[in-house]
Structures are given as C-alpha cells and as structure tokens.
Amino acid sequence: MLKRGFDIVFSFVVLLVTLPVWMLIALIIKWSSPGPVFYIQHRVGRHGHLFYVFKFRTMYVNTDREGLLTTTTTEARITPIGRFLRKLKIDEWPQFLNVLKGDMSVVGPRPEVAYFVKFYNAEQLKVLSVKPGITDYASIKYFDENALLAKSSNPEQTYLHSIMPDKLKLNLEYINSRSFFGDLKILFKTFQKL
Secondary structure (H helix, E strand, C coil): CHHHHHHHHHHHHHHHHHHHHHHHHHHHHHHHCCCCCEEEEEEECHHHCEEEEEEECCECCCHHHHCCCCCCCCCCCECHHHHHHHHCCHHHCCHHHHHHHCCCEEECCCCECHHHHCCCCCCHHHHHHCCCEEECHHHHHCCCHHHHHHCCCCHHHHHHHHHHHHHHHHHHHHHHHCCHHHHHHHHHHHHHHC
C-alpha cells in the first residue's frame, strides 16, 4: 500500500514538473521526423500479463521491425533527437503514465519484451511476481547497455547469455530483499547515475 501510494504521488509530481519539457520534446520530435510523439510497445508485466509501455519515439517510424535490440545510439534507425533523449534516458519519462495506470512501479525489474521472456528459466520467471519498474539495480549497472552491445559481433546472443542473466540475478536479489527504503536508495543511485 505504501509503495503504490508513493508511486502515485512521485509520478504525479514528476509529470507535473516536467510537463513544459514534455511539450517541447513533443514539438521537436514532430519537427525532426514524421510520425507520432510516443512509441508504444508490448511488454510483459506482473504475472505475465502483457501491457503497453510508453516512451518518447526515438526511432524513425516502422524501423523497430528491423530488430528487437538497438546496439548503439549511432544506429541509422535512431533520429538525431532520439540519440539525445536516449543518452539522458528522457525517452523513458512517459513510463510515469504507466505507473499512474498501475501497470508499473517507479522501482522494480525493468519490463521485458515477450521474445526474451520465453528464454527465462523457472527461477528467473519469479521476476514476474512483482510489478515491473522504471528503474532498478540492473538499470543502474547496465546504464550504457547499448555501448556494451555495440562491441559484440552478435548483440542478441550477448544479451541472452551474458547481460540478461545478470540483470535477472539482480532483479531476483531485489525481490528477495525489497523494502521502501531500499527503493529510495535505488532512486537516489539512479539520480546519481543520470
């Protein structure tokens, strides 16, 4: 109950404070390339339920069909403003709407696309027992995940066999020891990283 109350209040304040910036970002996105302001994608949430996650659009329209992983911020699929939004993680701000809707929490394991969830083992599937979040220890550790993937000759295999298992290990550690003050610590570390 405390966590949900915090999620609502924190998200509402963030949305209220950043609203003028959202309007500016929306104008720049529309001006820089044709297409919608937001990118909406299916992700796997609590208990395996699919939901739509919101992000500011950072790629040219329909180029997301060329691959599930983005390996570098210099990829041709990414718009110039998209590179900037991704670098500062501003593209993730619309997920506070997901938090208000109740699909996500401010702190929790990052929601994954269904394609990668099918590779989870029985232990790893426990991450689906809690609401996914905007930030967590894995997000902090892999803040520059795209740079790591860019160095790989096979980014998908690197993600599946190296990065994803480590992220899930961190997620499970979070689930087993989560607390309100632990969430505040993660938020503080996220702000430090940004």
